[in-house]
Amino acid sequence: MEQKPTTIKEIAKQLNISFSTVSRALHDHPNIGLRTKLRVQQLAKELHYEPNQTAIFFQQRKTFTIGVIIPELAEAFFSTSINGIEDTAEKNKYTVLLGQSHDSEEREKKILETMKQHRVDGVIISISKNTVNYEHFESLKKYGIPVVFFDRIPKMSDIHYVSSNMISGTLQAVSFLIKKGHRVIGMINGPEKLLASQERKEGYQQSMTKSRLKFDPSLVVNSDLSLTGTQLAMEELLSSKRKPTAIVTFNDYVALDAIQYAQKRKRKINKDICFVSFANLPISSYSAYPPLASVEQYPYIQGQKATEILLELMNKNKDETGQKEVYYKIIVESQLVLHEKK
Amino acid sequence: MEQKPTTIKEIAKQLNISFSTVSRALHDHPNIGLRTKLRVQQLAKELHYEPNQTAIFFQQRKTFTIGVIIPELAEAFFSTSINGIEDTAEKNKYTVLLGQSHDSEEREKKILETMKQHRVDGVIISISKNTVNYEHFESLKKYGIPVVFFDRIPKMSDIHYVSSNMISGTLQAVSFLIKKGHRVIGMINGPEKLLASQERKEGYQQSMTKSRLKFDPSLVVNSDLSLTGTQLAMEELLSSKRKPTAIVTFNDYVALDAIQYAQKRKRKINKDICFVSFANLPISSYSAYPPLASVEQYPYIQGQKATEILLELMNKNKDETGQKEVYYKIIVESQLVLHEKK
DNA sequence: TTAAATTATGCAAAGGTTTGCGGAGAAAAC
DNA sequence: GTTTTCTCCGCAAACCTTTGCATAATTTAA
Numbered sequence: 001m002e003q004k005p006t007t008i009k010e011i012a013k014q015l016n017i018s019f020s021t022v023s024r025a026l027h028d029h030p031n032i033g034l035r036t037k038l039r040v041q042q043l044a045k046e047l048h049y050e051p052n053q054t055a056i057f058f059q060q061r062k063t064f065t066i067g068v069i070i071p072e073l074a075e076a077f078f079s080t081s082i083n084g085i086e087d088t089a090e091k092n093k094y095t096v097l098l099g100q101s102h103d104s105e106e107r108e109k110k111i112l113e114t115m116k117q118h119r120v121d122g123v124i125i126s127i128s129k130n131t132v133n134y135e136h137f138e139s140l141k142k143y144g145i146p147v148v149f150f151d152r153i154p155k156m157s158d159i160h161y162v163s164s165n166m167i168s169g170t171l172q173a174v175s176f177l178i179k180k181g182h183r184v185i186g187m188i189n190g191p192e193k194l195l196a197s198q199e200r201k202e203g204y205q206q207s208m209t210k211s212r213l214k215f216d217p218s219l220v221v222n223s224d225l226s227l228t229g230t231q232l233a234m235e236e237l238l239s240s241k242r243k244p245t246a247i248v249t250f251n252d253y254v255a256l257d258a259i260q261y262a263q264k265r266k267r268k269i270n271k272d273i274c275f276v277s278f279a280n281l282p283i284s285s286y287s288a289y290p291p292l293a294s295v296e297q298y299p300y301i302q303g304q305k306a307t308e309i310l311l312e313l314m315n316k317n318k319d320e321t322g323q324k325e326v327y328y329k330i331i332v333e334s335q336l337v338l339h340e341k342k
Numbered sequence: 343m344e345q346k347p348t349t350i351k352e353i354a355k356q357l358n359i360s361f362s363t364v365s366r367a368l369h370d371h372p373n374i375g376l377r378t379k380l381r382v383q384q385l386a387k388e389l390h391y392e393p394n395q396t397a398i399f400f401q402q403r404k405t406f407t408i409g410v411i412i413p414e415l416a417e418a419f420f421s422t423s424i425n426g427i428e429d430t431a432e433k434n435k436y437t438v439l440l441g442q443s444h445d446s447e448e449r450e451k452k453i454l455e456t457m458k459q460h461r462v463d464g465v466i467i468s469i470s471k472n473t474v475n476y477e478h479f480e481s482l483k484k485y486g487i488p489v490v491f492f493d494r495i496p497k498m499s500d501i502h503y504v505s506s507n508m509i510s511g512t513l514q515a516v517s518f519l520i521k522k523g524h525r526v527i528g529m530i531n532g533p534e535k536l537l538a539s540q541e542r543k544e545g546y547q548q549s550m551t552k553s554r555l556k557f558d559p560s561l562v563v564n565s566d567l568s569l570t571g572t573q574l575a576m577e578e579l580l581s582s583k584r585k586p587t588a589i590v591t592f593n594d595y596v597a598l599d600a601i602q603y604a605q606k607r608k609r610k611i612n613k614d615i616c617f618v619s620f621a622n623l624p625i626s627s628y629s630a631y632p633p634l635a636s637v638e639q640y641p642y643i644q645g646q647k648a649t650e651i652l653l654e655l656m657n658k659n660k661d662e663t664g665q666k667e668v669y670y671k672i673i674v675e676s677q678l679v680l681h682e683k684k
Numbered sequence: 685t686t687a688a689a690t691t692a693t694g695c696a697a698a699g700g701t702t703t704g705c706g707g708a709g710a711a712a713a714c
Numbered sequence: 715g716t717t718t719t720c721t722c723c724g725c726a727a728a729c730c731t732t733t734g735c736a737t738a739a740t741t742t743a744a
Binding site for chain 1: 347392393394395396397399400403405406407415416418421422424425428432435437438439440441442452453456457458459460461485598602625628629630631
């Protein structure tokens with residue numbers, strides 16, 4: 001019973017005109033008679049004509065598809081940013097091909113490979129925290145597939161990216177704690193390789209200097225963001241000589257793990273020790289002891305911006321090629337959000 | 343600088359053979375001389391030949407893409423099930439085109455439309471809770487695009503689906519509470535239209551009857567799953583004449599909202615009132631008062647199964663067409679998981 | 685050697701669409 | 715009435731690949 005989709009040829013045959021005429025009629029091409037145009041559009045509707053996109057993709061060397069690769073969908077930050085990506089893409093008639101690296105470089109490569117084969121028009125990517133090799137990104141360039149990075153950005157020059165301002169975000173967070181009277185402030189940072197970690201450290205250092213406090217590098221420890229990684233980091237901080245009374249954590253997940261660990265170690269949350277973190281996830285509003293405040297990074301906007309840049313890059317290609325490229329480096333401001341006590 | 347991708351024609355020209363030979367050489371076709379095969383494969387590698395998938399898609403009338411539509415990526419249940427889908431798809435060389443309905447029927451339709459245009463080979467969908475009209479699903483059938491539903495399933499006959507066994511899940515949940523001594527048990531159910539809601543009610547009723555307890559329909563209230571919806575539902579239960587000492591909620595999000603509301607109303611959690619819910623999300627492990635237990639629905643497995651069915655449907659099409667169709671109705675068993683006290 | 689069987693290669697069509705170019709026919713200008 | 719100018723439409727190529735069928739080349743059998 002499966003009906004074959006109507007084609008332009010079919011319409012042409014029934015109307016006894018050439019299929020190029022049909023094509024033009026359907027596209028409101030100027031060189032077309034009003035009469036025939038209407039006849040064609042009429043019949044097209046009757047036969048439920050729908051253009052064969054695969055043919056068009058092929059013909060136009062374009063797929064109106066963008067590939068999106070992120071580490072982990074389950075993390076609220078990423079699923080929210082995908083909302084921004086998807087909405088923007090949809091508005092511009094693009095669809096989203098999704099891939100998760102699960103923080104494996106190998107998977108990341110493989111997904112990128114598949115996407116290249118699927119001839120995506122562009123790629124948005126937040127790299128795996130374990131990715132050390134950047135060749136697979138370079139290779140996309142050769143094929144003229146534009147790439148926009150966001151949030152987790154590789155240390156490469158000549159790339160487009162959008163990220164949130166971690167330096168100023170950290171500044172806000174640390175200043176907030178200092179204003180509350182804390183003098184010894186620890187930091188559980190993420191993997192050192194990540195740009196985001198470096199910026200947090202930078203921001204931490206800046207605000208300490210600003211307030212004429214000593215910057216003690218031993219108070220900045222790294223976690224690989226896993227539960228045990230965070231616990232190790234906490235252990236290190238809690239057993240440090242200069243007992244920190246407040247800790248800034250890499251994100252809310254780390255914060256929650258850290259808080260649980262602090263409780264296990266008999267620290268009274270918000271008395272013995274306070275927490276401030278990043279991401280401002282809804283999860284923390286349900287938590288028993290949420291961090292005092294969290295730096296909102298506006299993932300939706302980041303996704304949106306990244307997509308807008310990509311759209312521009314994908315369309316530019318046609319017109320002005322060969323000009324020296326300008327690289328977009330968009331910084332989305334972050335904002336410390338206080339968690340109200342209930 | 344942008345190099346044009348190598349085509350089969352290019353290889354053929356350089357080797358002075360016909361491009362059909364090249365095609366066959368690259369596919370290890372039996373009718374091909376070993377010498378030429380090697381020569382071709384050698385050159386293909388040198389020129390970094392990569393087949394133009396869009397051409398192949400077009401030629402084969404297949405895109406190796408499956409569309410996945412879910413209500414909300416941010417919900418852990420769905421993002422986990424997508425993991426199952428993506429992994430299974432990837433293993434079979436399929437890619438995933440993603441769309442979120444955000445629980446809007448209109449968006450759902452639109453996404454489906456776009457996916458149809460993109461000529462996806464099949465669709466996996468968990469429908470929006472506000473979808474009342476099912477025409478857009480029917481229409482896919484006409485085009486021979488197989489659809490597999492999961493978790494949120496429309497009330498249609500002749501469909502393929504996978505869902506978790508809510509009846510037995512609810513049975514486990516309620517029995518658990520009864521065994522703990524509760525006699526008056528309330529339920530905050532989801533929207534009545536959802537099959538999942540009906541099944542929960544069914545399970546609730548069954549276990550009451552089984553234990554020779556009276557089934558009181560006024561103890562089963564519905565929430566639209568929003569915060570206020572849940573609060574309204576809670577208000578109704580708390581003000582009911584027969585004070586329930588335990589409540590089964592539609593999912594963990596509802597549970598957390600309900601628990602917060604109960605606290606606001608000065609109920610002591612796990613003393614005055616206990617909660618059991620569905621989904622078993624990691625979120626609840628961070629919560630101050632998580633539900634006592636939660637019914638794990640194995641979203642990853644659901645996604646996996648749905649994809650496996652879809653793969654089968656997509657491949658069947660070719661061979662045996664016209665046979666009367668068999669509809670898959672896969673029930674994934676659910677499992678009550680107790681939350682340890684710490 | 686030659687005929688027969690086998691193996692390797694080429695030809696050409698098909699899949700649906702867009703688009704530059706040329707030409708037919710009609711309207712306008714002289 | 716002839717030429718010029720438009721307006722509208724058809725032809726055909728191109729995008730790249732796969733594949734059935736025919737044919738050329740080679741091997742095997744007689």
